[in-house]
Amino acid sequence: MASAWIEKLKTAQKTCMIQDGRRKIHFVFPDGTEMAEEYDLKTSELVSRKWRRKATLGVKESKWEFEVGEQLVPRNLDSEGLLESAANPIFARKDTALSFQWRIRNLPYPIETYNVTVDPENRTITVSTTNKKYFKKFPIPDMDRAQLPLEQKALSIAHANNTLIITYKKPKEILQMEKEIQEEFKKLKAAKDGDVDCTPS
Template identity: 35%
Template sequence: MSLIPPGGKKQAWYKEGIQRIHTIMPDQTECIEEFDIKENICVARKWRRVDKLGRISDWDFEIGELPQQQQDKSKQVTTDLFAASNQPVITRHDSEGYYLFKITQMPWPESNYQVTAEDNQLVVRTANKKFYKKLTITDLDWQKIQLVNNFIKFKSFNNTLVIFYQKPPSIIAFEKAAKGARSQNIKEGGEGCRAE
């Protein structure tokens, strides 16, 4: 049903074409996954953790983007300073056959970028040494699947770098099985919660 590792208490519900699965782990970490019913892809996955003092963190988006009002709030620091508007912003998205990373505010030509798999992470570099970032695909880490350079593609347009990582066949099979479990769990039009 869910794409995260097993464990924890799960509740699922359907509303406005989106199926949400809320998982609470034994350590009180929360995860909410949102699946588009028509496209059958994960459109959002966000985590909220509890620290050692019992404080609950803000939602950390692993897949998808923050709603606009939360983006504005997250830029604000306690001193009322704001992050630069030209700072690169990284978001992860999923499609049926690829994991996608979209990095905005990247003004250089495509020939300037290099994306490789190193230490089971995607490493993004620029030839002019203006940008360097390591990206993790947690879905592959959970399944203990190593990244392969042959599965990496990228395109640059409109000041945005889009990185495509092809999903391995075992992940596609796993997602297909999870889709079947989700469709059996909640029928279209069901508004109520159901515990797994």
């Protein structure tokens, strides 16, 4: 339920700061999982959300995984060896106030090539192409956390500048939940360019 997610956020340990026109909030949940979010101060829109699971014993700190926004990877050869080709499709989520939105860059095919469908049972969206050049399945974690069903009618696609744009209209329950979360954030004390424990003022 949406309210269960809000309660989880309320009980997490929070640190927040205002920096570069963004409200940055770092959450630590009781199980050690961390979540970091950044919101645009003017619009309150979510710019990025990333997660870090608690590292298992004997393992170095685990990497951040992006749910919203994308990791800017330096273009150099690292210990993992070869870089991905710059021409490979790049998948990233960038939401708007009223929609969840994903952009898949480096997909040059015309819009009729793409088949984008909701699988309500498996709670995923599937993107495939008629030329068999691209295939991806992905969930909407926000909808999972709120335990809301996925519907095909909420989905739309567009294609421009070699980028496929997939838009899923946020249901009213999500909009209400996001509004409540923003109200909670307004109660937090935030440091300017410095960390501070977010105790409600």
